[in-house]
Amino acid sequence: MIILLVFILLLTIFFLVCCYIHNRLSYFVRRSIPSPPVSSLIYGHLSQLWSADSYSKQLRKWSLQYGSIYGLFEGFRPVYVVSDLEFIQEVFISQFTRFCARRMLFIHRMLGDRQLNVFGARSIEQWTRQRRILNPTYSISKMKQLLPTLESCTDIFIEKLTSTISNEIINIQEFYLRLSMDIICRTAFGIKTDVQNDLNDTNIYLKKMKEMSDNDLEYTFLGKIHRIISTTQLANICTYLFRFKQWINWGTPTDVWFSEHIHQLVQPRFKQINQEHTLDLLQLMIDAVHSEKEGKLTPSEMFSNAFVFLTAGAETTSISLAYCTYRLARHSTIQEEIYNEINNFIREVFRMHPIAIQVLNRECMENTRIGQYNIEKGSLIQVDLHSINFNQDLWGFQSVDEFHPERHLDKRHPLANMGFGAGPRQCIGMRFALMEIKSCLTRLIKEYNIKPTGEEPYKLNIHEKFLIMPEKVCVRLVKRS
Numbered sequence: 445m446i447i448l449l450v451f452i453l454l455l456t457i458f459f460l461v462c463c464y465i466h467n468r469l470s471y472f473v474r475r476s477i478p479s480p481p482v483s484s485l486i487y488g489h490l491s492q493l494w495s496a497d498s499y500s501k502q503l504r505k506w507s508l509q510y511g512s513i514y515g516l517f518e519g520f521r522p523v524y525v526v527s528d529l530e531f532i533q534e535v536f537i538s539q540f541t542r543f544c545a546r547r548m549l550f551i552h553r554m555l556g557d558r559q560l561n562v563f564g565a566r567s568i569e570q571w572t573r574q575r576r577i578l579n580p581t582y583s584i585s586k587m588k589q590l591l592p593t594l595e596s597c598t599d600i601f602i603e604k605l606t607s608t609i610s611n612e613i614i615n616i617q618e619f620y621l622r623l624s625m626d627i628i629c630r631t632a633f634g635i636k637t638d639v640q641n642d643l644n645d646t647n648i649y650l651k652k653m654k655e656m657s658d659n660d661l662e663y664t665f666l667g668k669i670h671r672i673i674s675t676t677q678l679a680n681i682c683t684y685l686f687r688f689k690q691w692i693n694w695g696t697p698t699d700v701w702f703s704e705h706i707h708q709l710v711q712p713r714f715k716q717i718n719q720e721h722t723l724d725l726l727q728l729m730i731d732a733v734h735s736e737k738e739g740k741l742t743p744s745e746m747f748s749n750a751f752v753f754l755t756a757g758a759e760t761t762s763i764s765l766a767y768c769t770y771r772l773a774r775h776s777t778i779q780e781e782i783y784n785e786i787n788n789f790i791r792e793v794f795r796m797h798p799i800a801i802q803v804l805n806r807e808c809m810e811n812t813r814i815g816q817y818n819i820e821k822g823s824l825i826q827v828d829l830h831s832i833n834f835n836q837d838l839w840g841f842q843s844v845d846e847f848h849p850e851r852h853l854d855k856r857h858p859l860a861n862m863g864f865g866a867g868p869r870q871c872i873g874m875r876f877a878l879m880e881i882k883s884c885l886t887r888l889i890k891e892y893n894i895k896p897t898g899e900e901p902y903k904l905n906i907h908e909k910f911l912i913m914p915e916k917v918c919v920r921l922v923k924r925s
């Protein structure tokens with residue numbers, strides 16, 4: 445009798461699991477939304493995305509096959525992959541309050557709810573409060589004040605290039621990372637890191653920054669498991685496993701090292717309450733922590749935001765500068781026209797080389813409808829930026845596979861340029877990054893003629909994890925007479 449009961453129980457569980465799986469996998473079929481075949485019940489489409497040469501190009505490949513709105517699964521979570529600009533407009537702008545969060549990263553899970561920074565904030569209250577405090581950091585009026593510091597860092601950058609042998613092939617990406625780290629530390633935190641002068645790489649933050657891009661936490665074993673089960677309570681297990689791993693001294697991933705050590709970098713300023721300081725990012729945050737008004741920042745949010753500004757601000761800009769330099773070397777005539785053309789040149793570099801596609805997502809926080817689609821709470825909208833950037837119908841008559849800055853002279857759809865995202869949650873550092881890129885490039889071109897290495901074909905080796913970056917950008921710099 446007991447055996448029979450156990451048998452019936454197991455059969456019932458098996459039946460329920462099958463029903464659940466069938467229900468989930470027929471999710472898009474029931475909604476008449478096309479979806480590529482799923483190769484793994486546990487991973488969903490993630491196994492195909494992770495094993496593809498390029499995550500973002502795989503999204504594009506599927507867009508070409510299944511159209512501008514199609515469905516995927518990350519584990520059991522439904523994801524709408526979208527390159528339809530009207531749909532994106534609804535999600536990122538018109539219905540922003542219903543899509544105010546991004547996919548939760550593993551590092552944010554580990555930081556915990558109380559330490560979520562502006563990038564990871566999930567509730568509208570948490571995000572609005574922090575963004576309101578941080579917005580003045582890179583306002584138009586602040587930009588002018590920051591320019592002299594930025595230019596003095598660029599002077600050191602040129603000095604360092606000058607001390608390398610002219611006409612030799614160099615990997616300029618290295619120089620850019622040092623430059624943008626100095627710039628962000630000085631402008632945001634008032635700290636003179638001077639990593640450009642530290643040729644022996646003794647600066648621990650620079651070392652860790654390099655390590656972080658080599659070992660992306662999201663792509664570690666636990667990071668991947670977290671992505672598969674991120675919508676369930678089980679996701680917290682990854683945090684406990686991670687802490688256990690740390691406890692048995694199996695090493696600390698760099699992101700965690702950073703978030704744990706950032707306070708050593710900013711603590712001295714935090715303690716100097718009554719001293720006069722320039723109104724940089726750190727001062728805005730310190731004032732917000734000490735504020736008597738409602739909507740203040742907690743000290744842990746302050747440290748967490750310092751971490752996100754340092755990591756989001758340095759690497760992204762240096763990668764963009766590296767792509768710009770690659771394009772300058774490949775299209776040498778542009779170097780002569782760049783003073784008039786710089787904005788369009790940069791726009792075209794961003795079109796051909798988007799670097800942060802995986803952050804362009806929004807989580808649905810409340811059931812809603814977009815056009816004919818009923819979007820359920822918990823599902824994710826992922827932008828397929830490659831399909832937008834290489835959509836011939838959007839970009840005029842010049843081939844989208846060719847580099848033509850002048851295509852940006854024509855007016856386009858406001859969401860056609862999404863390299864910095866869109867809507868209220870667009871990149872907070874966009875203005876600053878563009879100022880840094882323009883200032884550095886004009887200075888570089890004034891001093892040097894940028895030449896390709898001479899290798900044919902002159903191509904980049906692209907690494908794609910959380911960010912899409914070249915392994916290195918080698919060029920030959922010839923001093924202008």
Ligand code: HEM
Pocket residue numbers: 562563564575628752753756757758760761764799800803804805862863864865866867868869870871872873874876877
């Ligand atoms: C070329 C350089 C950069 C690129 C390509 C870039 C790209 C992006 C993108 C695509 C997003 C997501 C936007 C969205 O979801 O709509 C983002 C968000 C963000 N970026 Fe940047 N970024 C750059 C530079 C910077 C800099 C210099 C800083 C700070 C100093 C910064 C700080 C942030 C922060 C804090 C967010 C989160 C904003 C929020 O959720 O409210 N970024 N960035």
